[in-house]
Amino acid sequence: MAKDRSMINQVTLAEMFNDSVVRYGDLRCQWWKPTPDTLASLTYAQSGRIVKELACGLMSMGLKKQDRAAIMSATCPQWMWADFSILMSAGITVTIYPTLSIKEMVFIVNDSGSKFLYVRDEVNLEKALEAWDEMPTLEKVIVMRDGFVSSTENVLSIEDVKALGVKYMMQHPDAYYDRWSSVRLPDRASIVYTSGTTGQQKGAVHTHLSMISANALDLRLIPPASTDDIWLSFLPIAHTYERQCGHFMALQCGATIAYAQSTSTIVADIMTFNPTVFMAVPRIYERIFMTLREMTSADPQRAAIFEEALKVGLEVTEARADENGFVDMSEGVDFTAGLDPELKEKYLKYDELVFSKVRSFLGQNYRFAFSAAGGLPADLCKIFMAMGIRIIEGYGLTETCNTINLNHLHKILPGSVGPVTVGVEGRIAEDGEWLVRGDNIVREYWNNPEATAEAFTEDGFFKTGDIVEMLADGYIKIVDRKKGIIVLDTGKNVPAAKVENLFSLSKWVDQVLAVGDDKKYIGALVVPGFDAFVAYFKQKEIPFDESALEYVGEGAERVCIKVGDDFIQIPELQELVKKDIDEANSQLEEHEQIKEYVLISRKFTETADEVTPTLKLKRRVILSNFKDEAAKLFK
Template structure:
């Protein structure tokens, strides 16, 4: 058994409305939210201004008839209004239901109907159009509140957020005590939110969290800041770019950030974050391994524009990796606390090499993150150890944790003074954990969810008889108490020989590959491991153009515009080029060297388009949905076993 339940005694919890009001008053004159109004212009508001907006909006919702316990869905990309809507809903005692804005009409309708949502917030006309498309299947939806001012359809169903706010002001004149009476009536064990897990298999399930479970999770994070010596103030800025519909981003960039009183900056969209780093100069942010991979490749590309700079970058990375290895203790921990002199205890020759790398490469690379970077957090999937070490080498701190929607995020968390690459860290205080006979990580604690909405059977199956939550992840615990994810229980592939093959181990090994964008390993009931490989189209387009290698440009399909434009599909001739196949094969051969023989990729098949969310192939946080990919590419897979 792991954990220390007695350590919870000193923690005190507040409901989210209690926290909101206390922090808004404490930080009233400080900047709360920042956002872009144009390519190079921004706007902001203060904590005091946000307090008044939320108060008026909550009163407006009450005027519309919103009662305690009602459900209100929010379907919008990250923006200041997302926070206003969330805190306003919570202040009325209602329950916030999150919907990813990328979801289809059918997925949106399922969540609205299953949760019984009375109202729905959308950001703009794109959301309005989606609602109109599915309105015949939304019999219980009474009002759609549009965050941005725009021309609405002629229907009583739609109303602007600004109108609801104005009506809320009038409501408070007639009912001066109604708002405060309502938010003060909320108790810790009242439901606060329902978050539908998109999942990599099956139908979404509505995870119900109470104010208490959220407060417990937030308290753990706040305590870890203190223990790591990380004090966050309004001088800090968090860049919000992961979907707020996801529990990880919402907890960090909306609840904890507001409680601490730091500035919250909103990226225009995930594809613009490298530009947004320069505009908002954040000190912290949350991300997932797939985006950290893209950040690493973007940093490398920016720092290696010429053959000379590319050679310098590679030399610096080699030095940084050796420095990281030299600084590891016997158990593999690396001290990454602020103020630590990384070169202090190094051998003289390595210290001089590191000083060269820091001055000529690493300091410039960190400027690409805005120049004020302190640390970031990684969750949602395992951060490949090579990727973690690569960032460490550049002096970029990433704190990896582990959790799920059901655990309100981090139950395991690395310590800044003892980061262990490839590990999710030790179990955090107030939680208990144990490993089942099948190797599954079972956890119990105050931050666990209450139930799956309208699904008592799934709720019962999610817990053991003694109340431990079945995470679905296979883990191993080191002697120091640090845990390592082996794979999802459903992610362990079984060859027809009976050998168990961890899919994540294979796929994660390609995290720093320049020429492979996505890879899906296949082995279940097969003679050997194979893989579907999506090449890095941008990398090869540049390579082909620079080397005058012909390909059919008419079949190259792009998405987005300007700097945000990415290639999503190429022609068959593109992926048939021997120059591409040779480089992909070389990367696979390199990874195979570090695998057991039965784990090695024996055959691969190139795919001429990205795995994408509309095809059901990735989740909103970019994790692969292997079952759907295998279904969509069944013929291509079969050909690898003929």
């Protein structure tokens, strides 16, 4: 049967949203948990009405075409309302991560010239109030929390804005339709500030054309999506990955968007919503695997069965791969077709004992998930394949509105991000940098003509900043960021990601930052797996200073982020960490191996500005925060 492409079209985001509200009006659009024990949902018609009231509220307060309005909020249903209230008003949505500091918030509001700011809670409201005098263009802050009551004229609740919108609609009945229908494809739609891993943030400007073109690229390639699908959203919508892949695509297909409570409750939220599709980053897949392993390995006997099952599953994955390593993971494919009878029998046994139970943790409706914003380690990809779990790895950047390369489900190559997508051109520069050109790519950085000029070649190819390697059939492998290549004083190059990714499945090593520019060898700052060691020490009755432990989160979300100095000095910890580092070194070339390392007693965190919202390490910040520890590596 031919794939239904009727929802793929090139229209503005405003027209796409209006079409979906009309076409799917009676179907569920948004689904979430207002409290841990309750569920709520809205149809497309209901979500559309909220957006219409908010858009008219913004217009009543003076938002004009191409004015900027910002959103500073964690992922939640209200984020989508705010976003489309701006887009349907012909405005430009400016995204701000809710974890950013006051200084960074002020920079983005001022650089973009935002007139309005949506916030989710009092934490970010306080940031805005504290710095209000430093943001001359800011006129109003809108708080999206249910039940919020404002005590100041410049701060409104979302209900206040909706009420203004209803009144404005009565006075100007055609204004909403006139405004959104005035939007053209070349009009700017959003300014998304890069995460700033290496320096000052830059505002990547996306148009309605670039963002809807990104939708078209993906919808042509992925397995058919429909109104029956449920897309689970938990990554930051402030990032283009979740916003375009997880929201815009779902809206264009008439699917349900379910909202997780947080990234720490993913497994529980999957049980609640039974999603068919979700977006995640490699670090999340590592957490999912660790959680699944713990759930199915409650005692030594079951742990041994799990490890044996993985061994057999990996044998099956290797047996199913063709001569270039491609594996068919199409929906409905028979994983045992063509297998040796003995291997087939083993696989079916472990599929019943282990893999079927693992798959059940992803819900009864699971179809596939996407991986991007960092390389998915080939071994981790193969493990999920072995368990019959489909993950489609792709590659893109904020500036490309995501997909540039994407694996095909019938032809997955572990360790690769796939071939360049139809509609995008790609070529490799002499220094190995991946250069791309297409309608989904930004044309400018906001207020930064110098950065814009530096970002493109003379013939219009965007410089991604990533070093790649060409594999079979046009598939590419991301080696590392150009700035992530460590150059030793011998002149030899070491991709930091190659070293760091070897610990993705480690139980005892949580985070690794490889360093060594202009040095004789590679050193590393190593964060042990605190939670794993706490459990291990208690089981073995090894004493440590529990009063020095620091946690974030509650209940199942509780994670240890800091330990005492005594903790990392415990011989058993040092021995298990060394064992994992030795194992990683055995897979590296001599000059790539970690020769010295320092154990760190605190996790690298987003709160300390050491990790991006997509969980990538900010090398420059970490090395600044831990400069004394880094200096010890090369004494």
